[in-house]
Amino acid sequence: MIERLKRFINNGDLRKVRFYTQLITFLLFVYGGYFAISFGSSFPIFVCPFNSESAATCYLISLQHQLARPTEVIFSMASLGVLIGLVTFIAWFAVLNKAWCGYMCPFGTLQDWITALRKRMGIRFSTYTQNEFENLSKIKYIFLAIILLVPLFMGLGMLDREWFHAFCQMCPARIISPMFVGDFSQWMIDFSSVTIMILTSIGVAFAGLFFIGSFVKKRFFCFFCPMSALHYIFAKFSIIRFTKEGDKCTRCGDCYAVCDMQIKDIADDVISKDILRDDCILCLKCVAACPEDDALHFDIFNVKAFSSTKEGFAKRMGIEKPRDKK
Numbered sequence: 039m040i041e042r043l044k045r046f047i048n049n050g051d052l053r054k055v056r057f058y059t060q061l062i063t064f065l066l067f068v069y070g071g072y073f074a075i076s077f078g079s080s081f082p083i084f085v086c087p088f089n090s091e092s093a094a095t096c097y098l099i100s101l102q103h104q105l106a107r108p109t110e111v112i113f114s115m116a117s118l119g120v121l122i123g124l125v126t127f128i129a130w131f132a133v134l135n136k137a138w139c140g141y142m143c144p145f146g147t148l149q150d151w152i153t154a155l156r157k158r159m160g161i162r163f164s165t166y167t168q169n170e171f172e173n174l175s176k177i178k179y180i181f182l183a184i185i186l187l188v189p190l191f192m193g194l195g196m197l198d199r200e201w202f203h204a205f206c207q208m209c210p211a212r213i214i215s216p217m218f219v220g221d222f223s224q225w226m227i228d229f230s231s232v233t234i235m236i237l238t239s240i241g242v243a244f245a246g247l248f249f250i251g252s253f254v255k256k257r258f259f260c261f262f263c264p265m266s267a268l269h270y271i272f273a274k275f276s277i278i279r280f281t282k283e284g285d286k287c288t289r290c291g292d293c294y295a296v297c298d299m300q301i302k303d304i305a306d307d308v309i310s311k312d313i314l315r316d317d318c319i320l321c322l323k324c325v326a327a328c329p330e331d332d333a334l335h336f337d338i339f340n341v342k343a344f345s346s347t348k349e350g351f352a353k354r355m356g357i358e359k360p361r362d363k364k
């Protein structure tokens with residue numbers, strides 16, 4: 039029975055599973071408010087509270103808000119509620135970790151839909167060189183530092199209120215998320231002070247760049263996303279593991295060919311067992327594309343939940359017989 043279930047999962051059509059999961063979670067998170075659905079405000083994905091109808095909200099705004107409190111308040115009983123929010127936020131990382139990005143984040147889904155549109159129009163996508171890729175993917179840690187340090191400096195009285203949720207002022211999700219419920223009011227530059235003007239100008243520029251970038255480059259924004267950096271930092275505490283059995287890998291490169299995040303190690307690294315990398319979105323497209331039994335697998339509590347198999351590969355490719363090992 040268990041073997042049959044495993045076979046069913048490993049031979050399944052991952053593309054369909056992912057498409058419908060992303061569609062359902064997008065509708066739920068972005069429009070859930072219309073149906074009085076509320077999942078709270080501790081989510082490790084970009085479901086922006088600036089969209090008045092979202093059913094859940096990204097925790098980064100609360101995190102910045104709380105860190106900006108005076109130090110004596112942070113370490114008082116008044117912070118108990120904050121602590122609960124923070125623990126919930128971290129717990130979500132532990133449950134799905136980067137699978138939030140591959141399957142649930144509306145902002146990730148939107149980028150995939152823009153990619154699908156480009157494909158339909160027959161326009162080729164562009165890629166980064168390995169050097170560009172390595173440099174660009176560091177930017178997310180700069181944003182993460184802004185999220186954590188700016189409010190702390192505010193709390194210490196070193197920065198004034200103009201810096202209030204500085205990252206959100208620059209975040210394209212603040213501008214784009216409300217558009218889905220017909221609210222375009224965030225497309226503006228706030229001239230109330232020089233700092234706010236600079237931050238909101240960056241936000242508008244980044245939102246414009248989001249659409250252009252996502253059209254030419256798969257998951258353009260995810261390379262810069264500070265939430266992705268946080269996911270990676272907490273990955274060690276997650277109940278899920280993304281594993282590679284190097285001795286079963288033939289380095290055919292099929293996994294790298296389908297990876298939207300250009301993670302070269304997925305094909306090249308035959309040493310590390312833990313193959314989760316900084317930019318991975320745990321879409322598992324590489325597992326579905328791998329033609330070798332158990333070379334790649336996604337585990338929950340150390341139990342294989344989805345593995346690469348010759349049979350699954352052959353089925354997905356529409357070929358009768360599994361590819362023979364060379």
Ligand code: SF4
Nearest residue numbers: 139143146260263266
């Ligand atoms: S990395 Fe992409 S999918 Fe993940 S939270 Fe950021 S925007 Fe969303």
Ligand code: SF4
Nearest residue numbers: 287288290291293328
């Ligand atoms: S597709 Fe599988 S066998 Fe091929 S390089 Fe990737 S992990 Fe190795």
Ligand code: SF4
Nearest residue numbers: 297318319321322324
């Ligand atoms: S390494 Fe695999 S799971 Fe990670 S982003 Fe690339 S294809 Fe998706």
